[in-house]
Amino acid sequence: MSDLSGRTTIVVGASRGLGHGIATSLAEAGAPVVAVSRSTAEFTAPTNGEGSIRVETADAADASSAGRLLDLHEPDNVVLVAGANPHMRPLQHHTWESFSATWETDVRITFHWLREILLKPLRPGARVIAISSGAALAGSPLSGGYAGAKATQRFITGYAQDEAQRAALDITFTSVLPRMTPATELGRTAARAYAVRDNQTQEEYLRHMGPTLTPQITGEAIVNLIRTQSTDIAPAYLLTGGGLKPLN
Template identity: 65%
Template sequence: MKDLTDRTALVVGASRGLGRGIAQAFAAAGAPVVAVARNETALAQLAATDPRLRTEVADATDAAMAGRFFDQYEPSIVVLVAGASPLMRPLHHQTWETFSANWHTDVQIAFHWLRESLLRPLSPGALVVVVSSGAALAGSPLSGGYAGAKATQRLISGYARDEADRAGLGITFTTVLPRLTPLTALGAPAVRAYAARGGQTEEAYLRQLGEPLTPERAGTALVDLARTDPAGISPGYLLTSAGLKELPQ
């Protein structure tokens, strides 16, 4: 088990849901953690849970933020979880603005932070994890452009991995695709919408999904990934309550 006490983890989108669980898990594992989000109140509540957690209130879509925080904190672990909550409506009830929301947030965040990881670059041995969504594989007909945006996050993470390898930077990039869970502010409305679409109760729909992924389990999985030898880290993983499963390359 690799010691994380000297590896600063910067978690973008740490104020709620899986991001909060991931930030808390890294702090519990002994890593200094920088938790980044826009919600100052939620970040203050998070910081109160562990002295190893420090917070930064920022908009991750701001192109200058990645460079600023990389210079200030020199992280060796970067986890990108931030994104917009999609409007849960079928295609013909979307507008272009609602349909494209995740392209202007999730994809833009991944682009800025992956780009800066390569430009700076981060130190050899650094790990950058883009938390995408299982919707990137299965689609999501009630969430506009969400599935496509999450698939694009996976693609550009792969591009960054290739560029790092070509330049011999020693930086590992990977994508984690969590399965839909009702235990987050993002997942709960999706569960309601898909249950209603299928004429099911939420309870019946959830039984189909199996044991839900918790923020705590997500945090444990990401900590385990950070402790893995970089040579053994796959370009992509599906994340369920059972943990990480490598995706076919």
């Protein structure tokens, strides 16, 4: 898996933030990338001239999108990054609609795509990475159902791995849980909200989180994970500015 040339990777949610960094890093590593997003995304050409990025505009949460794009592009790898930005407010100020928004997007996307990947199935040796959140471990009291939704993404990914093994499919599923980062719109919004809640400045709040996780660091981590032997891949990873840490 060290040579990614000719191994198409679909990145779902590639228009901005960590997804954009993942798509860019994969192309720089030589992979043909299909960047899926609801809005038009722009990418610079890979500097090594080997990889490529093709943009597909689609709603990843639509039940028909996963099957259609998998059939169209026949990918070797799939990375799921897309999701909603939760409303940041205390529990009593949420409505059910705002509380459950990430269940209706993030969890829905993971369910539809992993289901279609198992039904198709992808080619032997395929890698499927679902981007969850560090909130699945630590909680997120201002973001409604976000932490529970991200934990469910991790559970669903584990269920998919079990089903792949039961069906003797040579497909590796794993989830990656990035720590909050001011490098994304979601992270900046959350950091502001929690800083106010804790009577801190945003800079003070972020200082306690350690090295900043950037889209570039995220992209390089995903490239390295795809290049890792399947037998060495953990069921889940925490991702910080310092890199990947396996989770049991």
